[in-house]
Amino acid sequence: MADRFKTAKARAKRDNTRFALLFLDLDGFKAINDSLGHGAGDELLKILAERLREQTRSTDTLARLGGDEFVILLNELNPGDARREAESVATKLLAELSLPVVLKGREYVIHASFGIALWPDHGEELEILLQAGDAAMYEAKRKGRGGFQVYGRDLHTQANFNLALERSMPPALESNQFYLLYQPQYEIDSGRLYGAEVLLRWHHHKLGEISRNHFIPLAESNGFIHTLGLWVLRQACRQKQAWKAKGLCRENLHLSVNISVTQLLQDGGDASFARALEAILTETGVHPSELKLELTESAFGQSQHPDLRANIEYLDRMGIRMAMDDFGTGHASLGSLKLFPVDTIKIDRTFIKDVAKNADDEAIVRAVVALSKTLNLKVVAEGVETKQQLELLREIGCGLVQGFFSGHPMPSPELEKLLAERHHLNNSTST
Ligand code: C2E
Ligand code: MG
Ligand code: MG
DSSP states (O other), X not given: OHHHHHHHHHHHHHHTOEEEEEEEEEETHHHHHHHHOHHHHHHXXXXXXXXXXXXXXXXXXXXXXXXXXXXXXXXXXXXXTHHHHHHHXXXXXXXXXXXXXXXXXXXXXXXXXXXXXXXXXXXXXXXXXXXXXXXXXXXXXXXXXXXXXXXXXXXXXXXXXXXXXXHTHHHHHHTTOEEEEEEEXXXXXXXXXXXEEEEEEEEETTTEEEOHHHHHHHHHHHSTHHHHHHHHHHHHHHHHHHHHHTTOXXXXXXXXXXXXHHHHOOTTSSOHHHHHHHHHHHHHTOOGGGEEEEEEGGGGGGTTOHHHHHHHHHHHHHTOEEEEEEETSXXXXXXXXXXXXXXXXXXXXXXXXXXXXXXXXXXXXXXHHHHHHHTTOEEEEEOOOSHHHHHHHHHHTOOEEESTTTOOOBOHHHHHHHHHTTOBHHHHHOO
């Protein structure tokens, strides 16, 4: 690559042309490799490399950087139009790459993401251009699968900011910048406080409150979520024991903890997440029936992944139950419900938002509640904000409710107060 880069640079200077680096990364390659084996993974890379070669000119260079990353050097771009030309090649390549591939007799659709860096606009030297292309590719991935992104200065700032944020995660955990909030869940019929969802927050010592929609994906991509996720579980279990010791949990208070699918996909297939959780339960004395793990519906699509299966089977044997979170947003098949020890469905708040105004949303919620009853699952309506929504959900027969109407996410002393006064949903809603 270094040689080709030198040549490209010399030629571009001589002919007054430009060139671009296209940084390519395949989405979901690891899943194919893990589920179909390395032979199929290699076969896939060969097929895709062949397509790339066919679609590029002989003057362009295609190199594999290792794993599922490729770099394409596009030569002879027009100085006035280099960006548009590079973008149109990326569009063409994306279309070509997303055509189905047959592996072991089945068709798979693979998506790729491209980051584009232009010489000399985004860097004079190979090192710098590769970094720019990488940052742009990262941004393309962040925006969703199967797209491209041209490097830009604000992107550099964003990438640097993210990098700094990632680096500050381990010390932040050490210095107690992470903390938990608890959002109450009530039984609609009896009004009894059923449990609470545990929600993670980060108060950065310099930057203040960092959005979890920002830092959780970063922690997932750099692997810190493994450490952070276990910290959340340990903290929640300790809190539960502290409440029990004060005599505040005469009836079981179910704590529901969110986990990312990444936590279940650690290499090795030795169920390391489930084992670590088992150790936390033993250490804190919490029974598996006191805890629920929330996994978003979209994660259920990966049910065939061997590392995930190993964890799920271990969790099931331990007696841990799970909730399918954000139900209705993830296109999971109902069959995948059976592959997980799920005992609860959480209807996503996009359906609850207009449930009292929109007949379609109401019909969907009714159907989900009916389905859950047939399958013997508990149903939580998420994001309930008004009395009107609550009353309709009561009429529909939905079992549990969580939302700003019955209680915002709150620090542990506030939930403790609710426990101490044996708070009832109906106390606050019957006027
Ligand atoms: P989620 O699991 O669906 O959590 C529910 C989200 O809905 C929370 O957002 C909560 O504050 C919000 N919410 C609750 N009631 C209402 C309501 O009535 N109206 C509206 N508009 N919103 C309501 P939050 O705390 O920002 O969390 C966002 C997401 O971050 C969570 O979605 C969850 O997927 C993730 N998350 C939070 N804590 C953790 C964690 O410890 N680990 C992992 N992996 N993910 C977490
Ligand atoms: Mg949740
Ligand atoms: Mg949710």
